[in-house]
Amino acid sequence: MDKTGTAVWDRIDISVRQCVAWRFPARSIWVERVDNEWHVLSLSPEGWKGGIRREPVARSQKPDSSHWRHYLHKEVGPVQPVPVLPDKPVVVRPDRALTLLPGQAALFFLEIPVWFRLCTTVPRQLKIFEEAIATLTKTWFGDPITGELCYGLATRLHQGIDSVEPSAYLAVCPLSITNDSDTDLVFEKICLHVENLNVFRSSRRLWTNRLNVVFRGPDQGTQIEIDHDAPGFEKGLTLFSEARQPAAGWNIRKTFGILKSFADF
Amino acid sequence: MFIVQQFKMWIASLPPDILARGLRIALTVLGGLFLVRVLAVVTQRYIMRKSTAQRQMIARKAISYTGFVLVVLAVLGELGVKLTALLGAAGIVGIAVGFASQTSVSNIISGLFLISEKPFTVGDVIRIGTTTGIIQSIDLLSIKIRTFDNMFVRIPNEKILNSEVINLTRFPIRRMDILFQVAYGQNLSRIHELLAEIARVNPWSLDEPQPVIIFNDFKESGIEVLFGLWFTQADFLELKNSIMKDLTTRFRSEGVRFATPNRTIQVVEGSLTA
Numbered sequence: 001m002d003k004t005g006t007a008v009w010d011r012i013d014i015s016v017r018q019c020v021a022w023r024f025p026a027r028s029i030w031v032e033r034v035d036n037e038w039h040v041l042s043l044s045p046e047g048w049k050g051g052i053r054r055e056p057v058a059r060s061q062k063p064d065s066s067h068w069r070h071y072l073h074k075e076v077g078p079v080q081p082v083p084v085l086p087d088k089p090v091v092v093r094p095d096r097a098l099t100l101l102p103g104q105a106a107l108f109f110l111e112i113p114v115w116f117r118l119c120t121t122v123p124r125q126l127k128i129f130e131e132a133i134a135t136l137t138k139t140w141f142g143d144p145i146t147g148e149l150c151y152g153l154a155t156r157l158h159q160g161i162d163s164v165e166p167s168a169y170l171a172v173c174p175l176s177i178t179n180d181s182d183t184d185l186v187f188e189k190i191c192l193h194v195e196n197l198n199v200f201r202s203s204r205r206l207w208t209n210r211l212n213v214v215f216r217g218p219d220q221g222t223q224i225e226i227d228h229d230a231p232g233f234e235k236g237l238t239l240f241s242e243a244r245q246p247a248a249g250w251n252i253r254k255t256f257g258i259l260k261s262f263a264d265f
Numbered sequence: 266m267f268i269v270q271q272f273k274m275w276i277a278s279l280p281p282d283i284l285a286r287g288l289r290i291a292l293t294v295l296g297g298l299f300l301v302r303v304l305a306v307v308t309q310r311y312i313m314r315k316s317t318a319q320r321q322m323i324a325r326k327a328i329s330y331t332g333f334v335l336v337v338l339a340v341l342g343e344l345g346v347k348l349t350a351l352l353g354a355a356g357i358v359g360i361a362v363g364f365a366s367q368t369s370v371s372n373i374i375s376g377l378f379l380i381s382e383k384p385f386t387v388g389d390v391i392r393i394g395t396t397t398g399i400i401q402s403i404d405l406l407s408i409k410i411r412t413f414d415n416m417f418v419r420i421p422n423e424k425i426l427n428s429e430v431i432n433l434t435r436f437p438i439r440r441m442d443i444l445f446q447v448a449y450g451q452n453l454s455r456i457h458e459l460l461a462e463i464a465r466v467n468p469w470s471l472d473e474p475q476p477v478i479i480f481n482d483f484k485e486s487g488i489e490v491l492f493g494l495w496f497t498q499a500d501f502l503e504l505k506n507s508i509m510k511d512l513t514t515r516f517r518s519e520g521v522r523f524a525t526p527n528r529t530i531q532v533v534e535g536s537l538t539a
Contacts, residue, residue, distance in 0.1 A: 135468070137465075137468075137471075138468070138469070138470075138471050138472070138497070138500075139472050139473040140471050140473050140474060141473070144436055144437070144474070145436050145437070149437070149438075149497055152472050152473065189473075
């Protein structure tokens with residue numbers, strides 16, 4: 001069954017000895033239910049051009065692999081695939097260096113690849129497994145002693161939602177940046193703590209909370225506000241998955257990668 | 266019969282409270298050591314639960330040593346040994362013992378320096394000379410490490426204080442430097458591009474800080490290249506193995522030649538004369 005929009009994330013009842021595959025551009029995930037076990041295989045097939053879809057797979061056509069993982073589970077009933085954001089912060093590198101002049105504000109739309117999580121639904125929602133469905137690089141944000149391990153993502157900063165192609169595995173993150181300092185804000189990368197963000201769903205797209213970032217100067221902290229409501233750029237958004245670590249109120253964090261003081265020979 | 270008589274006489278010569286005193290000594294030893302043990306365990310597991318393994322170990326040993334000394338002093342007191350005289354004699358004995366155990370004293374003082382300076386803590390991976398391993402304990406006389414091939418190594422504190430110690434896990438990320446030579450006569454710009462690409466596609470290499478690629482030196486057989494990749498501590502082995510494979514595979518497929526020792530002999534016609 002071909003799935004368009006975000007229908008690939010619909011709840012599904014997988015009966016005993018039935019196998020279902022979720023296909024994404026950079027990863028395919030096969031899930032088979034065998035009595036009290038879930039058998040899961042995750043592969044990165046090269047050259048998959050079939051689009052994003054969910055499809056039943058005949059048992060005879062299951063990939064023959066030694067990488068099948070088995071999860072013991074006694075829950076019965078339908079399962080719910082859930083898009084969740086990565087488990088570490090994401091350092092976004094815009095496709096072009098951007099300068100925000102003092103006193104100016106701008107709104108951008110970023111696309112962040114989600115992870116695939118499969119949960120039981122009855123009698124309660126329990127995670128069976130989760131997988132990254134797009135390969136992100138590993139990167140380090142900050143100095144080599146106090147920095148943090150993040151995922152790296154090179155992406156385009158969209159200035160309007162119309163230029164963002166609807167996707168079932170890329171969550172759109174509205175990012176508002178205000179330069180409240182006396183200096184130009186030149187940023188080549190920005191660190192987003194996506195583990196603090198929810199995922200919302202419409203019929204066409206996945207969304208995250210809107211982030212409002214206020215830059216007060218290179219020596220000051222950057223204020224980040226997470227808008228707890230669903231972003232208002234599309235109607236009918238519903239909360240689909242909650243943040244891994246809910247954030248409370250305002251955060252002050254080092255967000256912009258302005259200083260390049262290390263990694264010299 | 267003679268032996269029994271002798272035994273009875275010996276019993277009769279003992280002070281009348283000998284049994285009670287013996288019991289008290291036994292209770293002091295058993296109870297005292299038990300109390301010390303309980304105190305050390307409670308301190309480590311509950312009171313200092315959130316402290317580092319290093320601090321827990323120091324607290325446990327401080328309690329154990331102090332408790333042991335107190336138990337010995339209590340037993341000596343029970344035996345009627347005058348502690349003031351003993352402490353006076355201890356000064357003289359201490360000098361004699363000190364001369365005889367200079368190395369041990371040096372190790373103890375070095376141990377105190379190590380504990381206060383904290384160049385490493387329990388659980389760190391260190392390299393001293395040719396020995397690399399995980400620190401199991403830091404004691405007054407020595408540190409104990411477990412090597413990666415599962416050998417127990419004891420290194421005296423004095424030696425550590427006088428040696429260069431490399432702490433491999435002090436900082437969260439490190440750079441792996443790979444030195445190799447490429448043969449002369451190849452396109453160095455292309456090699457630079459290839460190395461950058463190898464680093465970019467490797468899942469265990471960090472893309473920031475950026476990899477270091479330096480054409481280091483003109484060597485006898487080729488140009489020496491320094492290829493430095495940043496990684497997190499946990500990814501050391503995966504990166505090491507994968508990058509070596511990537512380098513050889515990509516270089517072979519792109520026709521890049523590693524340098525091998527070679528000699529070019531030019532024979533000029535007529536230069537060889539008998």
